Amino acid sequence: MKGNVLIIGLGLIGGSIALAIKKEHPEAWMIGYDVKEEEAELARSLKVIDEIAYSFEEAIKEADLIVLATPVMQTEKILAEISHLHFKENAIITDVGSTKQKIVEYAVKLLKQGVTFIGGHPMAGSHKSGVAAARVHLFENAFYILTPTEDVQAAQVDKLKEWLKGTKARFVVLSPKEHDRITGVISHFPHIIAASLVHQAQRYERENELVSQLAAGGFRDITRIASSNPEMWRDILLHNKEELLQLFDVWLQEMSIVRSFVEKGNSEQIYNYFAEAKQFRDGLPIRTKGAIPSFYDLYVDVPDYPGVISEITGYLAKERISITNIRIIETREEIYGVLRLSFQTEEDRTKAKQCIETYTTYKTYEV
Numbered sequence: 254m255k256g257n258v259l260i261i262g263l264g265l266i267g268g269s270i271a272l273a274i275k276k277e278h279p280e281a282w283m284i285g286y287d288v289k290e291e292e293a294e295l296a297r298s299l300k301v302i303d304e305i306a307y308s309f310e311e312a313i314k315e316a317d318l319i320v321l322a323t324p325v326m327q328t329e330k331i332l333a334e335i336s337h338l339h340f341k342e343n344a345i346i347t348d349v350g351s352t353k354q355k356i357v358e359y360a361v362k363l364l365k366q367g368v369t370f371i372g373g374h375p376m377a378g379s380h381k382s383g384v385a386a387a388r389v390h391l392f393e394n395a396f397y398i399l400t401p402t403e404d405v406q407a408a409q410v411d412k413l414k415e416w417l418k419g420t421k422a423r424f425v426v427l428s429p430k431e432h433d434r435i436t437g438v439i440s441h442f443p444h445i446i447a448a449s450l451v452h453q454a455q456r457y458e459r460e461n462e463l464v465s466q467l468a469a470g471g472f473r474d475i476t477r478i479a480s481s482n483p484e485m486w487r488d489i490l491l492h493n494k495e496e497l498l499q500l501f502d503v504w505l506q507e508m509s510i511v512r513s514f515v516e517k518g519n520s521e522q523i524y525n526y527f528a529e530a531k532q533f534r535d536g537l538p539i540r541t542k543g544a545i546p547s548f549y550d551l552y553v554d555v556p557d558y559p560g561v562i563s564e565i566t567g568y569l570a571k572e573r574i575s576i577t578n579i580r581i582i583e584t585r586e587e588i589y590g591v592l593r594l595s596f597q598t599e600e601d602r603t604k605a606k607q608c609i610e611t612y613t614t615y616k617t618y619e620v
């Protein structure tokens with residue numbers, strides 16, 4: 254498809270959506286707006302967008318597709334800000350927010366007749382934020398929830414799916430209420446639990462500093478999502494308050510039931526509690542690709558002398574290999590330090606490894 258696509262919010266999701274659209278529709282012109290100008294600049298340098306919009310009012314007039322990819326309270330605010338603007342004929346507005354009821358209510362109320370708004374929510378992501386974490390394959394094989402209201406023509410829903418074809422996601426249509434209930438159970442509430450487990454560990458750490466040092470795979474697995482963006486999750490909890498209050502009540506009942514198993518020392522009930530959970534968890538569909546975007550990291554053992562970083566980045570620049578992040582890991586006792594280089598793709602990391610091993614004798618490690 255040809256046309257102008259405006260992404261408002263150039264972070265993990267907005268960036269990944271932009272990459273997926275451009276991959277499928279190379280003739281589309283990707284325009285990006287972000288309140289953080291540096292994020293927009295990074296998006297352009299990473300070729301996630303073709304052009305930066307420094308104010309979305311102008312870009313909206315020419316946009317065929319507008320994707321709102323901001324925290325959900327900001328999405329509401331933007332909908333209010335754009336409701337009086339003029340849109341291109343047959344333009345489609347969609348969002349990617351993790352909640353739907355409030356956003357769709359807002360959109361329907363605000364947008365004048367004739368402008369199509371279709372709520373959207375890709376059920377894939379990461380605890381990471383920012384356009385540097387954006388990946389073209391992020392949504393592959395994931396479910397992509399759409400919540401069109403009844404007045405939206407089927408042809409417009411099909412057109413949005415065509416725009417989003419490059420996500421390789423599986424589209425499913427839900428009502429905003431169904432969406433918020435389901436995602437409350439499998440996403441929003443689990444994020445609260447993850448954060449609560451970290452708070453609990455933090456409290457016990459005051460008693461014994463070994464708590465965080467001994468935290469192993471189990472704790473790290475279940476609390477990975479506690480590293481997610483606090484602004485995003487604040488907004489989600491505020492938006493999905495009613496569903497979450499019900500889930501708190503159910504959870505408290507659940508905890509008192511498990512507590513009673515333990516208090517009674519009822520081994521059969523305890524065993525069955527874990528066995529039934531294992532059976533359900535093992536039965537969850539496995540997603541083959543598009544998993545959590547991880548930086549493709551390369552570690553380089555470098556001698557600890559001034560200029561070593563520019564030496565390494567100079568070689569990479571010479572070979573036109575772009576990095577998304579560079580970090581110095583605390584220097585070990587001996588003379589060597591470790592540079593951690595992050596790349597957009599596995600291919601870039603491989604090229605960088607070959608480049609560094611060609612120009613230097615520094616050891617490199619892929620992780």
Ligand SMILES: NC(=O)c1ccc[n+]([C@@H]2O[C@H](COP(=O)([O-])OP(=O)(O)OC[C@H]3O[C@@H](n4cnc5c(N)ncnc54)[C@H](O)[C@@H]3O)[C@@H](O)[C@H]2O)c1
Pocket residue numbers: 261262263264265266267286287288289292322323324325327330331349350351352374375376377378379380381382383384482485489
């Ligand atoms: N992170 C996930 O796993 C995930 C998955 C699915 C959906 N979502 C939803 O996607 C949306 C974006 O999340 P993300 O993970 O990409 O967050 P992010 O923090 O990576 O990106 C959000 C971007 O929006 C920008 N922004 C904030 N307010 C803005 C405004 N008023 N105007 C323009 N830009 C603004 C921020 O500067 C940031 O660059 C959220 O609504 C979230 O609920 C997130």
Ligand SMILES: O=C(O)C(=O)C[C@]1(C(=O)O)C=C[C@@H](O)C=C1
Pocket residue numbers: 350351375376377378379380381439440441478481545
């Ligand atoms: O993969 C992760 O880290 C996520 O938390 C992604 C996740 C989730 O699984 O809850 C988070 C928010 C979204 O709205 C959709 C997906």
